Amino acid sequence: MRLLLVEDSIRLRDLLTERIRGAGWMLDAVGTIAAATEASRSILYDLVLIDLGLPDGDGKSLIRSLRAQGSSVPILVLTARGSIDDRVDALDCGADDFLMKPFNHIEFLARCRALLRRSGPHRAERIELGRLEFDPASGSVRVGGAIVPISPRERSILELLLRHSDRVVPKERIEIALSAFGEEISTNAVELAISRLRKRLEPVGAGIAIETVRGAGYLLREVKAHA
Numbered sequence: 001m002r003l004l005l006v007e008d009s010i011r012l013r014d015l016l017t018e019r020i021r022g023a024g025w026m027l028d029a030v031g032t033i034a035a036a037t038e039a040s041r042s043i044l045y046d047l048v049l050i051d052l053g054l055p056d057g058d059g060k061s062l063i064r065s066l067r068a069q070g071s072s073v074p075i076l077v078l079t080a081r082g083s084i085d086d087r088v089d090a091l092d093c094g095a096d097d098f099l100m101k102p103f104n105h106i107e108f109l110a111r112c113r114a115l116l117r118r119s120g121p122h123r124a125e126r127i128e129l130g131r132l133e134f135d136p137a138s139g140s141v142r143v144g145g146a147i148v149p150i151s152p153r154e155r156s157i158l159e160l161l162l163r164h165s166d167r168v169v170p171k172e173r174i175e176i177a178l179s180a181f182g183e184e185i186s187t188n189a190v191e192l193a194i195s196r197l198r199k200r201l202e203p204v205g206a207g208i209a210i211e212t213v214r215g216a217g218y219l220l221r222e223v224k225a226h227a
Helices: 010-022 033-042 061-070 082-093 104-119 152-163 170-177 189-201
Strands: 002-006 026-030 047-051 075-079 097-100 128-129 132-134 141-145 169-170 206-214 217-222
Touching: 002 010, 002 033, 010 026, 010 104, 026 033, 033 047, 033 061, 047 061, 047 104, 061 082, 075 082, 075 104, 075 217, 082 097, 082 217, 097 104, 128 152, 132 152, 152 170, 152 189, 152 217, 169 170, 170 189, 170 217
Parallel strands: 002 026, 002 047, 047 075, 075 097
Antiparallel strands: 128 132, 132 141, 169 217, 206 217
């Protein structure tokens, strides 16, 4: 799952970034409507979080723009504006939910999970391959019913590979997934992340294998148990 946060307060943006990435979701965080518009042109987000008071305009104009472009991405408004009119206006222009500042971060994450579950059945359904089960909404990874501890970076790669199982995923696409964590990507970052992911999954008998396709990328496939 990849989220877009549009919030001009650096302090709140940093705090929410920590919470969101801690929940295992990928995030792009920007502070203006212009930056959000540019990001949404090239990336398909699962949830957009928008503050209404932005330095280059009202967040409602961004919501209207997204809806005018045909986007059905769930939108959660985060704002200090508390009047009924503000809430009604935000919902009428296309927002799906509204959260008043200051808010409890446990409730914030719960609202995000709820919207992610409604973001499209094909994206929110659990993915199963081999003995592994992945829940995109919660980010949980299980093998034989037991939770497998996995880092957010590894989880983002696993989800990408699972959604394209039995197909080669180019290395460049994995680099884009890693970049959502706001860290500079080193030349061997993908190889290191894939290596760590293999070490997580192989000992627990997940029944899947990540193959390196030289010059192309990586392929995830199911490994049948021998009789």
